Amino acid sequence: MGFVWRGASDLMLDRGRWSCYKACNLVHGERKMIDVKNAHLIGTVLFLSLLPVGVRAAGPSAEGKPERIAIRGGMVLTISTNPIRDGTVLVEGETIRAVGRDVVVPDGARVVDAKGKFVLPGFMDAQSSLYVMASEASGSGGGSAEWSVADALDPFIERHEEVLHQGVTAVYVAPSGIGGFAGRGAVLSLNGATRPEKLVLKADAAVRASLGLSAGSQSSSLARLDDYASLRETLIEAQAYAQRQRRYRQDLAEYEKKKAEQEKEKKAGDGSKPKDSEELKRPDKPASNPTHEILAKVLDKEIPLQVEAHRVSDILNALRLAEEFKLSVILDGCTEGYRIAGEIARRKVPVVAGPVSTSFVAMPRLEYRNHSPENAAILAAKGIQTAVGVCGRDGLSSKFITLAAAMATANGMDRDAALRAITLTPAEIFGVADRIGSLDVGKRADLVVMTGHPFDADSRVEMVLVGGKVVYERDTTP
Amino acid sequence: MKRALLTIVAIGLVSVPTPGRAADAGRTLAVRAGRILTVSNGAIENGVITVRDGKIDGVGVDLAVPKGMETIDAGDKVVVPGFIDAHCHLGLSLNAMAEIDETVQPVTAQMRIIDAFDPTADELAQAVRAGVTTMMLAPGGRNPIGGQTAVVKLSGDRRKRWLVKPSAGVEMSFTSDALMSDRRPTSRPGLITLVQENLDKAAGYESDTFAPTAEVLSRLTRRELPAYVRAVAVDEIDAALSVIDRYELAAVLVGAQQADEMAEMLVEREVAVICGPQLLHSQDHDLKRAGRLAAAGVKVAFGSFAPRTMSGDIRTSAILAVRYGLKRDEALKALTINAAEILGLDGRLGSIQPGRDADLVILDGDPLEPASRVETVIIDGNVVYRREQK
Numbered sequence: 090m091g092f093v094w095r096g097a098s099d100l101m102l103d104r105g106r107w108s109c110y111k112a113c114n115l116v117h118g119e120r121k122m123i124d125v126k127n128a129h130l131i132g133t134v135l136f137l138s139l140l141p142v143g144v145r146a147a148g149p150s151a152e153g154k155p156e157r158i159a160i161r162g163g164m165v166l167t168i169s170t171n172p173i174r175d176g177t178v179l180v181e182g183e184t185i186r187a188v189g190r191d192v193v194v195p196d197g198a199r200v201v202d203a204k205g206k207f208v209l210p211g212f213m214d215a216q217s218s219l220y221v222m223a224s225e226a227s228g229s230g231g232g233s234a235e236w237s238v239a240d241a242l243d244p245f246i247e248r249h250e251e252v253l254h255q256g257v258t259a260v261y262v263a264p265s266g267i268g269g270f271a272g273r274g275a276v277l278s279l280n281g282a283t284r285p286e287k288l289v290l291k292a293d294a295a296v297r298a299s300l301g302l303s304a305g306s307q308s309s310s311l312a313r314l315d316d317y318a319s320l321r322e323t324l325i326e327a328q329a330y331a332q333r334q335r336r337y338r339q340d341l342a343e344y345e346k347k348k349a350e351q352e353k354e355k356k357a358g359d360g361s362k363p364k365d366s367e368e369l370k371r372p373d374k375p376a377s378n379p380t381h382e383i384l385a386k387v388l389d390k391e392i393p394l395q396v397e398a399h400r401v402s403d404i405l406n407a408l409r410l411a412e413e414f415k416l417s418v419i420l421d422g423c424t425e426g427y428r429i430a431g432e433i434a435r436r437k438v439p440v441v442a443g444p445v446s447t448s449f450v451a452m453p454r455l456e457y458r459n460h461s462p463e464n465a466a467i468l469a470a471k472g473i474q475t476a477v478g479v480c481g482r483d484g485l486s487s488k489f490i491t492l493a494a495a496m497a498t499a500n501g502m503d504r505d506a507a508l509r510a511i512t513l514t515p516a517e518i519f520g521v522a523d524r525i526g527s528l529d530v531g532k533r534a535d536l537v538v539m540t541g542h543p544f545d546a547d548s549r550v551e552m553v554l555v556g557g558k559v560v561y562e563r564d565t566t567p
Numbered sequence: 568m569k570r571a572l573l574t575i576v577a578i579g580l581v582s583v584p585t586p587g588r589a590a591d592a593g594r595t596l597a598v599r600a601g602r603i604l605t606v607s608n609g610a611i612e613n614g615v616i617t618v619r620d621g622k623i624d625g626v627g628v629d630l631a632v633p634k635g636m637e638t639i640d641a642g643d644k645v646v647v648p649g650f651i652d653a654h655c656h657l658g659l660s661l662n663a664m665a666e667i668d669e670t671v672q673p674v675t676a677q678m679r680i681i682d683a684f685d686p687t688a689d690e691l692a693q694a695v696r697a698g699v700t701t702m703m704l705a706p707g708g709r710n711p712i713g714g715q716t717a718v719v720k721l722s723g724d725r726r727k728r729w730l731v732k733p734s735a736g737v738e739m740s741f742t743s744d745a746l747m748s749d750r751r752p753t754s755r756p757g758l759i760t761l762v763q764e765n766l767d768k769a770a771g772y773e774s775d776t777f778a779p780t781a782e783v784l785s786r787l788t789r790r791e792l793p794a795y796v797r798a799v800a801v802d803e804i805d806a807a808l809s810v811i812d813r814y815e816l817a818a819v820l821v822g823a824q825q826a827d828e829m830a831e832m833l834v835e836r837e838v839a840v841i842c843g844p845q846l847l848h849s850q851d852h853d854l855k856r857a858g859r860l861a862a863a864g865v866k867v868a869f870g871s872f873a874p875r876t877m878s879g880d881i882r883t884s885a886i887l888a889v890r891y892g893l894k895r896d897e898a899l900k901a902l903t904i905n906a907a908e909i910l911g912l913d914g915r916l917g918s919i920q921p922g923r924d925a926d927l928v929i930l931d932g933d934p935l936e937p938a939s940r941v942e943t944v945i946i947d948g949n950v951v952y953r954r955e956q957k
Binding site: 248251446447448449453461462481482483484485486488489492495496498499500501504544545546 | 693697844846847849850851871874875876877879880883886887889890933935936937938939940941
């Protein structure tokens, strides 16, 4: 059982006492009750003995070789390729080293028998609020493109491990302001880290904005037109800002160049002033604006713009923004997308559809009025890159990700597409597919071992690896 | 309790003519399927269900299907009784947050929710597509005594054949939702006092005086109507039980999230629980409660509280409850026969056996598998939904 705590050494460092107690319980198996004094003693010994192992797990071991884990004989759903029956996934350090039927398991590797089990990449909820305080996640009111969710993370949020235990290894989280720009979203890893910045797999994965969200379900008004107008206005300002900055950089370069030439002439000459020399003036630095700085990156397609829009008119407005400002847009929510799926497909805009059921959400808004549980299925069938998110009432709801995908299947989505919609597709949409989302050689070892297909009701998560570390193992002792 | 419910059934049957008789007279239908989950009598592999006049005529393996009888061949698919949403507010032309209570007065027992119901409302179609064939409509929880619930079928026609029970019980609320700052009650003790005052008054009700509220409440104290009592937390459930005990009400708890913590008391009193949407909970601890409740011997059904959640998500509730410990057969019963029993309609609904209404759902897999699709929905022997093949 030691390996469990080796993997979770991060957690142990911060929750020393609890972890030690738990570790004692595990080590002693059936011995459920241990007196506290003893627990501390054994715990401390265990804690100390495990500590160096924990450090070693992160990098090469004493022999210079990183830790290896071979998950052998399972039904490997790589997502990127056809399923591999009787396949083995070899993990070395934090990376997947080999995937296939004939993988040679090196000596000294820990072997996990996955016979009869399913091995898949960890799931990703692209509509999560995990690690964000519940009251903050659902807050109304505006934001700013400059706000970054990464600055508001709470790694100690209660019960977050329940999400991990359902096989979720990554979430996309963004500020949730209503109307206009809300802020920068990030892809987070459920690696058990206790420092907020260590949770971040990708900062600035997108800038989030919304169009036409009503503050509640009571009423809506044409004030939602203001969302569109103000987004345009801000983007136009940002365009001008970017232009000013560009011109300044050009002017500065010009100035530096001319200045260098003058210096050269001065040195080469006799010291007298050259006749045609003009008085060089260093260009004035334009005022810096952090919001526009971020939006300049959005205008450069360096950061995608995630637009939450539900009604047809709002979705079309988002598409219009994409065209006008040449943005890479991600449609979020897209409740009535099924009504204009052809149009969305033609623009090749990816969609994070959701929620499959309005039962997931904390408070259904008016925008869900024409909600169809078949939305994701229809969008995907049109060839739109479609991710399925939970869009749950709180951060813990991300644990329902496989349920959400299975329900999308029940409402017409292809089974493989639905599985991709909670793994590789969201990873692609938020720019982390080079690292996570599928079981491919070279990717980070974020993977899940389950007793059956993730959409089957009886399937249970047996083991979760994040970054090659075993961060969860189901306690199968009776 | 049982006798009371039987009386209710009797009243229901007398006051409303058995639907389907005239229009469906002589109409027949046969449904073949790989698996029939009868609920009352286990599973039948490769069976047939025959339907006559909107009622189930026969169920079995070697059933003779007369030549020329209209037949739905569902291949290897699964047939279950139509799902019953035991508590919702659909078809009331309201959005999710709107009031469904007459909150100026705290006691509106005479108000009937059926009078606000539109059987042709668009939102009902989505419930049907998810396999819901019957539901109990209820007032909201903002009045201590809110009004009369009703049971309707989702057959959607205009000839009132959908009406199963115009008055199925009285909705009561012991939650903080029923407390207001500008009218009684403003406090929990005040709420209990107010409810008791009204029930005491009803006990002395004489049928020759005109007092509609007291008239309805007197049916409650005579156990002719059950009380559907909203209570979520342990203290609210406790308060509800004290009133139930005092007036010996035939009662069902609604949305009683923490009921598992008082399961023994509920078993003693034969009080059933209509669980709220399980997706409204996100902590493992809360998701395990429905399973614990059933394991303790409490009769459990599910209510969607639609439009708060989707009516069809009573199935999702059952699936989630199974994932967190509810036994599979209990979960299917919760969606069907348990709800029928709670509504006093198990003589008509909730199981596949001769004499019951032909309300059937065909799925392409087990109903408790989240990925299973609803293929066909039949109400009173009529196909009301068929999934488009793409």
